[in-house]
Amino acid sequence: MEQESSDLDQLIRQRIRSLRLARGWTLDTLAGRCHISPSNLSRIETGRRRIALDQLVPIARALDTTIDQLVESGEDQDVVIRPQACDTPGYTTWLLSRERSLGGVTIAKMRITKQEPVPADTLPVHPGHEWFTVLTGTARLQLGERTILIQEGNAAEFSTMTPHAISAHDGPVEILTILDQNGERAHLRNPASH
Structure with missing residues (x-):
């Protein structure tokens, strides 16, 4: 002691x-x-x-x-985060941050295999802002009527009040994303809304 x-x-x-x-x-x-x-x-x-x-x-x-x-003790918490894969059809998500530990945001890695675009009239909207970078592959970002291809090594940032969805283009894509509380609720608790 x-x-x-x-x-x-x-x-x-x-x-x-x-x-x-x-x-x-x-x-x-x-x-x-x-x-x-x-x-x-x-x-x-x-x-x-x-x-x-x-x-x-x-x-x-x-x-x-x-x-x-x-x-605060340097021993109080483990600094290593051991993410667990969470699978839903077309998406695998790994949470890379503790519960909103970084000023109300959640960081996640996602592997997206879903390749079909979402019909424009069903794109989800929610308050907030979203950012992601493509680790491997090419992401298809649907923003309203626009479709933008985000290549490996590039990033995207947008208001989530714009109808939006992220899917894979020409094969699986892995992204690293930062979501605010509204984005976490919309995307990680209901991944089908991508």
Whole structure:
């Protein structure tokens, strides 16, 4: 238990020093911003002084972060995401982000084998914005009456208020897509709407 506390203290000290250096600040600069003497701040960073909560509050504020971010354990979550394939007719999807962990967006890899265009009068619409890049193959993007072929290595970005669908052109296509909450609901929970 004492080792865990010591490891966390060391992690907090490293974060304080790293954030200070990333801003190009000297000890004097940060000390002035958080109203702690430069010598005390130096001892906090080097481990020669215990870190007290009443010192963390002004340090975190001065570094434009939160106490939670300074003290969160580096062990709390696995950094490796192990995506599971989710198959529906014509689509296989792998979620590559944790639940809306990046400011309300979901990142997914999709393998699309469906090659038939969607009839223009049945193209779905939903609030939001969508972005994708083609990893392999060629994607067919239907935007209203337009059909745009997106080649491997290229990307597309569009308002999802425009009737739209993504399908494969001349063989399977793999894309990496970023969806907001509305896009996730429309495309990943109801993939037939592609």
